Amino acid sequence: MNRPEKSGRFFYFTLKIKPMRNLIFGLGLLMSFNLSAQQEFDNLDLSYYLPQDISYNENIPKPQDVLGYIPGEWHVSHDLLVSYMRILADASPRIAIEKRGNTYEGRPLILLTITSEENHQNLEEIRKNHVALTEDGSGSLNTEDMPIVVNQGFSIHGNEPSGSNAALLAAYYLAAAEGPEIEALLNNTIILFDPAFNPDGLQRFAYWANTNRSKNINTDPQDREYDEVWPGGRTNHYWFDMNRDWLPVQLAESKVRLETFHNWYPNILTDHHEMGSNSSFFFQPGIPERTHPLTPQLNQELTKEIGTYHAAAFDKIGSFYYTEENYDDFYYGKGSTFPDINGSVGILFEQGSSRGHAQETDNGILTFPFTIRNQFTAALSTLEAAQKMRVKLLNYQRNFYNNARKEADRGAYAFGNSKDASSAYHLAEILKRHKIEIHEVQEAFRKDGKTFEPGSSYIVPKNQRQQRLIKGMFERRTEFADSLFYDISAWSFPLAFNLDFTEDAALKNAGPEIEELQKPTVESPEQSNYAYLMDWHSYEAPKALNQILEKGLRTKVSMKPFEAEGRKFDYGTIMIPVQNQELDQSELHDFMREVSEASNISIFGVTTGLTRGMSLGSNNFRALEPQSVAMIVGEGITPYDAGEIWHLFDQRYDMILTKLDLKDFSGADLSRYTDIILPNSWGSALDDKDVEKLKTWTRSGGTLIGYRNAARWFDSNEFLDLEFKENELVAKDVPFELQRDFRGAQGIGGAIFEAKTDRSHPVNFGYKDDRIPLFRNTTYFIEAKEQSYNNPIQYTKEPLLSGYISKPNLDSIAGTIPFVHRDFGRGNVILFTDNTNFRAFWYGTNKLLMNAIFFGDEM
Numbered sequence: 001m002n003r004p005e006k007s008g009r010f011f012y013f014t015l016k017i018k019p020m021r022n023l024i025f026g027l028g029l030l031m032s033f034n035l036s037a038q039q040e041f042d043n044l045d046l047s048y049y050l051p052q053d054i055s056y057n058e059n060i061p062k063p064q065d066v067l068g069y070i071p072g073e074w075h076v077s078h079d080l081l082v083s084y085m086r087i088l089a090d091a092s093p094r095i096a097i098e099k100r101g102n103t104y105e106g107r108p109l110i111l112l113t114i115t116s117e118e119n120h121q122n123l124e125e126i127r128k129n130h131v132a133l134t135e136d137g138s139g140s141l142n143t144e145d146m147p148i149v150v151n152q153g154f155s156i157h158g159n160e161p162s163g164s165n166a167a168l169l170a171a172y173y174l175a176a177a178e179g180p181e182i183e184a185l186l187n188n189t190i191i192l193f194d195p196a197f198n199p200d201g202l203q204r205f206a207y208w209a210n211t212n213r214s215k216n217i218n219t220d221p222q223d224r225e226y227d228e229v230w231p232g233g234r235t236n237h238y239w240f241d242m243n244r245d246w247l248p249v250q251l252a253e254s255k256v257r258l259e260t261f262h263n264w265y266p267n268i269l270t271d272h273h274e275m276g277s278n279s280s281f282f283f284q285p286g287i288p289e290r291t292h293p294l295t296p297q298l299n300q301e302l303t304k305e306i307g308t309y310h311a312a313a314f315d316k317i318g319s320f321y322y323t324e325e326n327y328d329d330f331y332y333g334k335g336s337t338f339p340d341i342n343g344s345v346g347i348l349f350e351q352g353s354s355r356g357h358a359q360e361t362d363n364g365i366l367t368f369p370f371t372i373r374n375q376f377t378a379a380l381s382t383l384e385a386a387q388k389m390r391v392k393l394l395n396y397q398r399n400f401y402n403n404a405r406k407e408a409d410r411g412a413y414a415f416g417n418s419k420d421a422s423s424a425y426h427l428a429e430i431l432k433r434h435k436i437e438i439h440e441v442q443e444a445f446r447k448d449g450k451t452f453e454p455g456s457s458y459i460v461p462k463n464q465r466q467q468r469l470i471k472g473m474f475e476r477r478t479e480f481a482d483s484l485f486y487d488i489s490a491w492s493f494p495l496a497f498n499l500d501f502t503e504d505a506a507l508k509n510a511g512p513e514i515e516e517l518q519k520p521t522v523e524s525p526e527q528s529n530y531a532y533l534m535d536w537h538s539y540e541a542p543k544a545l546n547q548i549l550e551k552g553l554r555t556k557v558s559m560k561p562f563e564a565e566g567r568k569f570d571y572g573t574i575m576i577p578v579q580n581q582e583l584d585q586s587e588l589h590d591f592m593r594e595v596s597e598a599s600n601i602s603i604f605g606v607t608t609g610l611t612r613g614m615s616l617g618s619n620n621f622r623a624l625e626p627q628s629v630a631m632i633v634g635e636g637i638t639p640y641d642a643g644e645i646w647h648l649f650d651q652r653y654d655m656i657l658t659k660l661d662l663k664d665f666s667g668a669d670l671s672r673y674t675d676i677i678l679p680n681s682w683g684s685a686l687d688d689k690d691v692e693k694l695k696t697w698t699r700s701g702g703t704l705i706g707y708r709n710a711a712r713w714f715d716s717n718e719f720l721d722l723e724f725k726e727n728e729l730v731a732k733d734v735p736f737e738l739q740r741d742f743r744g745a746q747g748i749g750g751a752i753f754e755a756k757t758d759r760s761h762p763v764n765f766g767y768k769d770d771r772i773p774l775f776r777n778t779t780y781f782i783e784a785k786e787q788s789y790n791n792p793i794q795y796t797k798e799p800l801l802s803g804y805i806s807k808p809n810l811d812s813i814a815g816t817i818p819f820v821h822r823d824f825g826r827g828n829v830i831l832f833t834d835n836t837n838f839r840a841f842w843y844g845t846n847k848l849l850m851n852a853i854f855f856g857d858e859m
Contacts, residue, residue, distance in 0.1 A: 034216065034217060034218060034219050034220075036365055037217045037219050037357075037358035037365050037367055038216060038217045040358070040365075040367050040369065041072075041073060041217055041357070041358070041367070041369070044070045044072055044073060044369055045070060046062060046063075046064075046070060046169075048072075048369060048373065049071070049169050049369075049372065049373050049376055050169065050172075050173060051173075051177075051380075054177055054178060054179045054181070054182070055177075055178045055179065056176040056177055056178065057175075057176045057177075057178055059091065060088070060091050060092055060172065060175045060176035061084075061087050061088065061091055062172060062176075063084060063168045063169065063172055066080065066083055066084040066087055067080055067084065067168075071165050071166075071168045071169055071369075071372060072165065072367075072368050072369030072372050073369075074210055074213070075161050075165065075205065075206040075209045075210050075357075075368070076161075076164065076165050076168060076206060077202075077203055077206045077207070077210075078107055078196055078199040078200075078202050078203040078206070079107075079203075081164060081167070081168065081195055081196055081202075082107075082108060082110055082195075082196075084168060084171075085097060085110060085112060085171060085195055086110075088112075088171055088172065088175050089112065091175065092175035092176070093117045093120070094114055094115065094116065094117065094120075094174065094175055094186060095112050095113070095114050095171070095174075095175055096112070096113045096120060096123075097110055097111070097112050097113075098110065098111050098113070100256040100259070100260065101252060101253075101255070101256045102252070103199050103200045103236065103237060103252060103253055104200065104236065104237035104238065104252055105199075105200045105203075105237050107199035107200060107203065108199070109199065109252075109253060109256045110194075110195070111192060111193065111194055111260060112171065112191075112192075112193035112194075112195070113190065113191070113192060113193070114171070114174045114175075114186070114190075114191040114193050115147065115186050115187075115189060115190045115191060116183070116186040116187045118187070119147060119186070119187065119190065123190075126146075126147060126190065127190075127263070127264060129141065129146065130146065130147075130149055130190075130264065130265065131263075131264070131265055133146075133265070133394065133397050133398045133401070134265050134343060134397065134398075134401045134465055135401070135465060136405065136465075138398045138401070138402065139398075139402075141398070143391050143394035143395055143398070144391060146390075146394055147187070147188050147189055147190050147390075148188060148189055148190070148267050148268075148386050148387070148390040148393055148394060149189075149190045149192065149264050149265070149266040149267050149268075150189060150190070150191050150192070150266055150267065150268045150269075150270070150382065150383060150386045151192040151194070151260070151261065151264070151266035151268070151269040151270070152167075152170070152191060152192070152193050152194065152269075152270050152272075152379060152382065153194040153197045153257070153269065153270065153271055153272070153335065154166065154167045154194065154195055154196060154197060154272045154375075155167075155196055155197060155198060155201075155202055155272060155273075156197035156198050156242050156243045156271060156273070156335060157198065157201065157233075157234045157235075157241070157242075157243065157273060157274070158198045158200065158201020158202040158203070158204055158205045158233035158234060158235070158236075159201065159204075159205040159228060159232050159233035159234045159274075159355070160234070160272075160273050160274035160351075160353060161202060161205055161206065161209070161233075161274075162272070162274060162351050162353070162354075162368065162371035162372045162374070162375045163272030163273070163274075163349075163351075163375050164195055164196045164202055165368075165372045165375075166272065166372045166373075166375035166376040166379060167193070167195035167196070167379075168195075169372070169376045170193075170376055170379040170380070171193060171195065173376075173380070174186070174191065174193075184387065185383055185384075185387050188387050188390055189383060189386055189387060189390075190264070191383070192260060192264060192266060194257070194260075197242065197243075197253065197257065197271075197335075198235075198236055198242055198253065199253075200236050200237045201233045201234060201235055201236055201242075202233065203233075204232075204233040205228065205232070205233025205234075206233075208225075208228045208229070208233065209225060209228075209355075209356050209357065212224050212225035212356070213225060213356070213357055217357055217358050219358045219359050219360050219365055220359070220360070221277070221355075221359045221360060223356075223359075225355075225356040225357070226355045226356045226359055228355075229635070230633075230634055230635040230636075230637070230639065231633075231639035231642075231643075232639070234639075235639055235640070235643060236251060236253060238251075238643045238644075238646055238647040238650075238651075239639040239640060239642060239643025239644075239646070240640065240643055240644070240647070240839070240840070241640060242254060243271070243273075243334055243335050244331075244333050244334065244487065244839055245333065245839065245840075246258070246332070246333050246334060246335055246337075246338035247331075247332050247333035247338060247472075247473065247491065248333060248430065248491075248839055248840065248841035249430055249433045249434070250839070250840035250841050251840070255433065258433055258434070259433075261338075261339075261342070262433075262434070262435045265342065265343065265344065265397065266339070266344055267344055267345065267386065267393040267394060267396075267397055268306070268339075268344065268345050268346075268347060268382060268385075268386055268393065269335065269336070269338075269339040269344055269345070269346050269347070270336075270346075270347045270349065270378075270379070270382050271334075271335035271336045271346065271347065271348050271349065272349045272351075272375050272378070272379070273348065273349060273350045273351070274350065274351045274352070274353035274371070275350040275351070275352060275353060276352065276353070277352055277353050277354065277355060277359060277361045277366055278352065278361045278362040278363065279350070279352040280319070280320040280321055280322060280352055280363065281314065281319060281320065281321040281322075281349070281350065281351050281352065281374050281378075282321065282322055282323065282325070282326065282327065282348070282349070282350035283307055283310045283321065283323055283347065283348070283349055283350075283378065284303050284307065284323065284327065284329070284336060284346070284347050284348045285300050285303045285304050285307065285323065285324055285329065286324065286325070286326065286327035286328045286329055286348070286486070287324065287325065287326070287327070287328050287482075288300065288324060289481050289482045290328030290329070290330055290481075290482050290484065290485065290486070291328065291329045291330065292329060292330045292331075292332065292337070292340070292341070292472070293481075294341060294468055294471060294472050294475075295329060295337075295340045295341065296400065296403075298396060299340050299345060299396075300329070302345050302389070302392070302393065302396060303345055303346075303347065304323075305385075305389065306345065306347065306382070306385040306389065307323050308385075309381045309382070309384050309385035309388070310378055310381045310382075310385075311323075312381070313377050313378070313380065313381035313384075314374070314377060314378075314381075317373070317377060319373075319374050319377070320363075326486075327348055327350070327486055328485065328486045328487075329346070330485055330486065330487065330489070331485070331486070331487040331488055331489075331491065332469075332472050332473075332491075333487070333491065333839075334346075334348075334487065335348075336348035341468055341469050341472050342466075342469060343396070343397040343400035343401055344397065345393065345396075347382065349375065349378050351371050351374050351375055352366060352371070353366075353371065354366045354367060354368045354370075354371050356368070400468075401465055404465070404466075404467050404468045405463065405464075405465070405467070407467065407468075408462045408463040408464070408467040409462055409463065410462070410463055410507065411462050411503070411504055411505065411506070411507070412459050412460055412461045412462055412505040412506070412507050412509075412510060413459070413460040413462065413470065413474055413501070413502065413503055413505060414441070414447065414452050414457060414458070414459050414460070414501070414502050414505035414509070415427060415452075415457065415458060415460075415494050415497075415499045415500065415501045415502075416441070416452045416453065416456045416457025416458060416499060416500055417456055417457075417498070417499050417500060417537075417768070418451055418452075418453050418456050418457075418500075418768075419456075419535075419537035419538075419570075419768040420456070420537045420538050420539055420766075420768075421455055421456035421520035421538070422519075422520060422538045422539040422540050422600060422601075423497050423498065423499060423539045423843050423844070424456055424457060424458060424497070424499055424520075425517070425519060425520055426497070426539065426843055427458075427493055427494070427497045427499065427843075428458050428514070428517055429517060430493070430841070431458075431460065431470075431473075432514070432517050434466060434469060434473075435465075435466060436460065436464070436466045436469070436470055437460070437461055437464045437465075437466075437513055438458050438459065438460050438513070438514050438517075439458065439459040439460070439461070439510035439511055439512065439513050439514060440454065440458065440459070440510070440511035440512060440514060441453065441454045441455075441457040441458065441459055441509060441510070441511060442454065442509055442510060442511035443509065445505075445506075445509045447502040447504060447505055448502045448504070450500035450501070450502060451500070452500065452502075452505070452509070454511075455520055455521065456520060457500075458514075459505055459507070459509060459510040459511075461507060461510070473491075473492075473493045474492060474493060474494060474501070474503070475492060475802075476490075476492050476495070476752075476801060476802040477489075477490065477802055477803070478800055478802060478803070478804075480804050483804060483806065485749045485750075485804065487749065487750065488749055488750025488751075488777070488803070489749055489750055489751055489803040489804040490750060490751045490752045490801075490802035490803025490804075491750075492752060492801070492802045493841075495752050495773040495801060495802065495844070496752075496773075496775070496838075496841055496842050496843065496844055497843045497844050498767070498772060498773060498843070498844025498845070499844070519600050520600065522596060522600055522601055522602040523596075523602045523603075523604070524593055524596055524597075525589065525592045525593060525596055525602075525603040525604060525605045526604075526605040527585070527586075527589040527605055528578055528589070528605030528606055528607060529578055529585055529607065530577075530578055530579075530605075530606055530607050530608060530609065530616075531575055531576060531577050531578055531605075531606055531609070531616055532575070532576040532578070532588075532592050532603050532604065532605050532606070533564060533567075533569060533573055533574070533575055533576075533603070533604045533606055534573065534574040534575075534576070534601065534602075534603045534604075535569060535570065535573055535574075535601075535602065536557075536570070536571075536572035536573055536574060536765050536766040537570065537766050537767075537768060538599075538600075538601045538602075538766075539843060539846070539847070540599040540600055540601050541574070541599070541601060541766060541847075542653050542655075542847065542850035542853075542854065543598075543599045543652070543653040543654055543655075544574075544595050544596075544598070544599035544601050544603075545574055545624075545854060546626075546627075546653060546654070546655050547595050547598065547599070547654070548574070548576060548595060549624060549625070549626040549627070550626055551583075551591065552582055552626075553576055553581055553582070553583070553588075553591075554576070554577055554580060554581060554623070555574060555575070555576050555623070555624045556574070556575045556577075556621040556622055556623050556624060557572060557573070557574055557575075557621065557622050557624055557762075557765075557854075557855060557858065558570075558571065558572060558573040558574075558575065558614075558620065558621055559571065559620045559621070559622060559760075559762075559858065560613060560614055560618075560620045560760075561613055562611045562612060562613030562614050563611060563612040563613055564604075564606050564608075564611040564612075564616070565604075565606050565607070565608070565611075567604065570759075570765075570766075570768070571759055571760055571762075571764075571765050571766075572762070572765025572766050572851075572855075574624075575616060575621055576588075576592070577616075589605070592605075622858050624854060624855075625674070626674075627674045627675055627853050627854060628656075628658075628672060628673045628674050628675070629649070629655065629656070629657050629658070629673065629674065629675045629676075629677065629853060630657070630658040630659070630660045630670075630672075630673040630675070630676045630677070631645055631646065631657055631658070631659055631660065631676070631677040631678075631679065632660050632662060632665065632676065632677070632678050632679070632685070632686075633659045633660065633661055633662070633679075634661040634662035634663055634665075634685075635662060635663070635685075636662060636681050636682060636683055636684070636685030637662070637679050637680070637681050637685055638679055638680040638681060638682065641679040641680040641707060641708065641835065641837075642659075642679045644835070644837040644838065644839065644840060645657070645677060645679060645837055645849070646659065647837075647840055648837050648840070648846055648849070652846070653850070658672075658673065660676070662685060662686070662690075665686070665690055665693075666689060666690065666693070670693065670694075670697040670702065671697070671700075673697075673702065674701075674702065674703060675702065675703045675704075675705060675852075675853050675856065676694070676697070676702060676703075676704055676705070677705045677706075677707070677849075678704065678705070678706040678707065678710050678713075679707050679708075679710075680707050680708035680709050680710065680835075681709065681710070681713070686713075691717050694719075695719070695824075697827075698719075698824045698825060698827040698828070698829060699824060699825025699826060699827060700825065700826060700827065701825075701826040701827045702827045702828075703827055703828040703829075703830065703852070703853075703856035703857070704719065704824070704827070704828070704829050704830070705830045705831075705832070705849070705852050705853075705856075706719075706829075706830070706831050706832070707831075707832050707835065707836075708778050708780070708832075708833060708834070708835060709778065709780065710831060711724075711780045711782065711820075711831055711833055712780070714829065714831055719822075719824065719829045720820055720822055720829055720831060721822075722782050722783075722820065722831075723782065723783040724780065724781060724782060724783070725781035725782070725783060725812045725816060727746065727779075727808050727809065727812055746779070746806050746808070746809060747779065748776055748777055748778065748779055748804075748805055748809060749777060749804070750775065750776075750777045750803065750838075751775075751776060751777075751800065751802065751803025751804055751805050752773050752774070752775055752776075752800075752801040752802045752803050753773070753774050753776055753795055753799040753800060753801060753813065754771055754772070754773055754774075754795070754796050754798075754799045754800075754801050755771070755772050755773075755774055755793050755794055755795050755796065755799065755818060756770055756771055756793075756794055756795075756796055757769075757770050757771065757772050757792060757793055758770075758789065758791075758792040758793075761789075761792030761859070762851055762855035762856075762858045762859050763792050763793065763819060763821070763830075763848060763851050763852060763855070763859065764792055764793070764848075764851070765847075765851050765855060766847050766851065767847070771796075772793070772844070772845070773801055773844060774793075774818055774834045774836075774845060775834060775835060775836075775838045775842050775845070776813075776818070776833070776834045776835075777834075777835065777838075778833055778834065779809060779812075780833045781809075781812045781813055781816045782816050782817050782818075782820065782833060783816060783817075784815060784816065784817050785817070785820075790821075791817050792819060792821075793817060793818055793819040794815065794816070794817050795813050795814060795815060795816050795817070795818065796814070796815075797814050797815065798814065799813055799814055818832065818833045818834045819831065819832055819833075819848075821859045828856045828857065828859060830852045830856060830859075832848065832849070832852075836848045836849050837849065
């Protein structure tokens with residue numbers, strides 16, 4: 001039998017069949033594996049999981065009383081998981097349950113609060129005292145008498161289900177176990193218990209694993225059970241990795257998680273995951289030198305001490321594990337790292353995954369029940385550590401915030417955009433979700449060459465409880481102790497939102513603290529008998545334009561700046577004439593007012609076409625048409641990239657986006673669409689017939705928009721003629737054991753770069769400055785075109801703004817272009833080498849895609 005080969009998201013085995021003897025041996029071994037796994041499932045009982053040296057309350061329903069099977073026999077569906085949790089809450093005075101919201105698919109986001117009956121009677125007082133540890137004046141609080149708060153969360157990746165299935169057992173144990181040890185635990189601990197961080201993904205994967213399970217357990221990794229269909233259950237409804245959204249907080253599920261966190265400030269937060277099937281079990285800390293510098297060293301020491309409890313528990317049951325390898329604590333958007341910048345200790349658990357019910361691995365048969373038992377064991381060892389380290393962790397939390405206040409100076413940050421109040425508002429929304437104090441700008445001021453105005457700017461004092469978190473969100477970092485990152489190396493929010501920003505604003509410019517954030521005020525349009533003008537700078541402008549075009553109104557876009565009735569209008573201004581429309585003058589005014597209110601955007605009525613710069617009847621106003629957009633999805637397309645685009649259209653701009661699955665592409669009628677988007681992919685997502693079909697459609701007038709590695713595909717299939725810069729690196733004095741690190745350091749895991757822009761080009765309409773920060777996680781470096789006007793976006797000579805990039809790659813990226821456009825027959829081919837929609841919080845470049853959609857024919 002060969003060693004496993006990696007295919008897509010998980011491992012599978014192949015059997016060599018050349019000598020017949022080997023074939024017979026392999027088949028015999030396979031039958032032996034299947035028989036061993038079958039016996040484990042046939043004999044499965046709760047005693048396999050639960051400690052047997054204590055008694056259990058017989059009045060508490062067991063999981064199988066509700067599920068109809070012992071956990072591990074089948075994958076629990078989310079509805080049954082929730083049903084069991086509600087039944088437990090009804091049966092046990094130790095448990096209170098609340099519904100905090102819904103997923104995008106309407107599933108409840110529940111939270112169990114588990115503690116002693118006495119603590120439940122005083123829960124709000126306990127919560128307030130606990131939160132007071134993070135506030136000024138906390139020195140008077142007696143931590144000796146305080147319960148510790150532990151937030152336990154399971155299966156944020158839906159196809160890593162051992163966590164949520166272990167939650168069934170952990171909840172039962174906490175409800176039913178009896179004796180002095182459990183009583184002491186519950187008296188001293190408040191447990192915030194989230195049995196499914198990702199209900200939609202969990203449901204999707206449970207369906208797959210259960211519908212492909214055989215009565216006779218098949219452990220062959222090549223069986224369909226272990227190869228779920230695209231996009232898999234890892235992600236939420238919009239195909240987002242929710243374990244990257246703790247800091248941006250853009251998803252429905254993340255918002256309720258964050259509210260729970262800031263409502264309590266737990267001392268420990270655990271995040272139960274799975275990894276490759278041939279691995280054992282990982283618990284933090286990760287690689288020490290890859291910890292973010294803003295995280296105190298004591299945090300990592302406490303994490304390591306907690307790890308000794310995990311080690312002891314795993315030694316007791318004979319399970320293998322490892323720590324201080326592979327994973328890191330750098331990006332604060334992960335569930336196990338976000339707590340570290342908030343005075344808590346985040347713990348990542350990674351269990352080797354069975355990806356179904358049982359499969360062969362390098363370590364023998366890996367069964368689903370075994371993975372559940374390990375997760376359950378880690379859940380209990382966490383609670384043991386919390387109880388034993390209770391006072392130490394409570395004092396650490398208090399000192400974290402006291403020290404943060406001592407570090408802070410008396411200055412302030414300021415951010416805003418005088419042309420786009422909406423983008424600044426959306427960043428302010430995120431800060432408020434993180435309980436960060438923000439203020440209005442009292443009167444306009446200039447700093448660092450930027451103007452900050454009331455109504456479109458905000459001030460954030462540095463001297464506040466969350467000053468370390470703010471620094472982590474706003475900082476620009478280009479020097480690092482290590483060149484490898486488990487996730488991105490930069491995420492500066494002012495750059496992500498393309499906002500004016502200063503670290504040195506004066507507090508005297510701050511108005512009152514904002515208690516309830518309000519959307520920026522906009523002018524309601526005055527009725528006009530001539531035309532309406534809508535500025536294109538606002539983030540919400542594409543939503544408004546789509547609404548106008550869908551109404552069937554004649555609409556034009558300005559290719560040049562002009563001035564009308566005392567107002568300056570920039571490139572990309574949208575004009576809606578009053579005459580020759582399907583709506584009469586009064587109806588059109590009412591509709592313009594509706595659009596203005598729905599998109600929170602100013603629309604101006606004008607009474608004359610005689611303007612400065614050019615008249616409204618100029619041919620420099622180009623007619624626009626409604627857009628019908630499709631996106632290619634399915635096996636071979638990166639779900640994250642596709643999901644970000646789907647979310648942008650559906651949630652932000654209320655635009656219809658048709659998802660064309662690759663398996664149906666050959667028979668699809670492409671004439672229905674004006675634009676087709678090809679996200680990042682792996683392998684050859686489209687075959688030769690698909691290529692010719694797309695070429696015919698594009699030549700007939702369609703706009704084909706590609707992202708990231710579509711650059712290679714466009715070039716090899718002659719959609720674009722690209723010249724790539726290549727790095728031919730040779731390893732010198734690099735030992736064998738470091739070869740992967742050497743190659744890994746040449747990747748761009750996620751950093752931010754500056755590009756200069758030609759504001760007159762339609763791709764840049766709506767941007768007020770001639771510089772733009774771009775997020776990049778590819779190494780596709782494309783040489784600039786000979787004609788300067790064909791390079792409307794081009795990296796500067798010294799482009800690095802924040803994040804890690806190797807010196808050879810930094811030299812290569814300078815002067816290259818991340819955007820390419822080519823006329824293709826009567827249509828267009830457009831390429832973005834960078835992800836303009838990254839994780840839904842890269843607001844600053846979302847409009848580049850919208851410009852390609854609406855103004856592609858004007859390029």
